[in-house]
Amino acid sequence: MLFSSPIFLFLFLPIVLAGYWLVGRRMRNLFLLGASIFFYVWGEGRYVVLLIFSIFLNYTFGILAARYRESSKGRLVIWLALLMNLGALAWYKYAAFIAGNINFILSSIEVPPIQIQNQDLPLGLSFFTFQAIAYVLDVYREETAPQKSLMKFALFMSLFPKLAAGPIIRHEEVAEDLTDRKIDLELFSSGVRRFVIGLGKKVLIADTIAKTTEKIFAIPGQDLPLSVAWLGILCYSLQIYFDFSGYSDMAIGLGRMLGFKIQENFNYPYIARSLTDFWRRWHISLSTWFRDYLFVPLSYALMTDRIRKKIGEGKYKTNYRSVFSIVVVFTLCGFWHGAGYNFIAWGMLHGVILGLESLWLGKVITKWKAPFQHAYLLFIVTMAWVFFRSPGVKSAACYFKALAGLTSPNTLYYHISLYLNTELLVALLAGVVGATPFSKVITEYLERESMQRLIPFAEVAFIILVLLASFASLAGSTFSPFIYQKF
């Protein structure tokens, strides 16, 4: 059940909100848990068993991690938790990929291949698995108290606004809300506004642009003209941002309507001035996950006593070990998005450039004028999206050739005018403006000119406009899933 589907908007959401207010405070957690489980069953049917199993398992791990902190039993609990959670993820997401690679080796030594069917990836598995791992580790590290109530823990894991594609929430973030949350009109209405903005981002911008992206990425690489290739990657860069940040806005908005304050997941990533800055603004819940649970432990583990001494004496000038860690971490981050070499390449590219920025590139960039910094960042990020969007590394390579003008394309058959239309241009323009904090600039201008009274009026008018336009667009559209639900 997509947030932007009529069944969610006109049936599920109104019923859940009405029920939530009617059942009274004490029953709200139970009601919301029921609604979330229903939401999952609707989307994934039998895989709900996996979600429930994960809830019971990680609930137990949390209790045990607190009881056996700082002991060998505690470490055993942590390893078991990692093994079970990552094991499930590996089986559903990576088994076929790994088997394919092993079979490649086996075939060269003439051993019969392993037979593994391609599994369906259960909805939200990548997200709730990571959330569970963070929870157990946080409990062990005394970052949060273990959740004693099974029902609250089940709600923490399954809360429907963030179940399908995040944000990956930390237990400490919502621990208070799980016990006692106050919903006032202000929080509720800010949630509604946020949800509508997210809906508009998805339906009006991402889905409109997606139509052109699909068409362009379906053109055989050798036939792709230079201009069309650049239009395609511009489209995809905006599409993925509006698709995913739109989804995140909707999740955050729904959370607020139900009294949960979920952390921000995006902060205008495309206005960043370096890749380091970009990763402080893009998919924040995932990048902080990788930082806290993988990068930090890995890079500290690599700091041997010898290196520590060197650092203490100021003799360790080039931090190769942290650079190595960041490349490893981002390669895994790419792999998290999907079992394919194109995702690995995407992640590795990001890791390598982040490493270079930390070594010397970052210091060079800071001396540049702002427009050059923006151009640098946008170039890196859009080029990396080619790997992300292409079905494989080979087709990505073809696409790069087209971007460099190295193909001999059929410019007549795939002429750029076939892809440009008013609808797309309006969506692209809205996308470019919407990717910048333009609304903040307007608000500040109105405040400066003592026209504060206009702000609420303008906001309501804008929200209603977005809502009506989204509904109108939904009425005539077909099914278009969120990109990140595939991960």
Place this chain on the structure above:
Amino acid sequence: MVSERLKRIILQALQLEDFDMQDETTASMVPGWDSLSHVRVIIAIEESYGIRFKTLEVIRLKNVGELQRMIAAKSG
């Protein structure tokens, strides 16, 4: 107040000539202070003061002032 000693360690770890550091200074305000160089800053502090931070203590640090207080608490 950020002590001269702490400031010197941070600047050396980040290979910076000089940067005005106040209690409210956050890592993102200082050029070159990212997650990668943070590891070096923390280890340089640990080595100099003979203390050890917990794995996640250092991530949750809000600003240089908090870092200074944490050092004082640990070495005191």
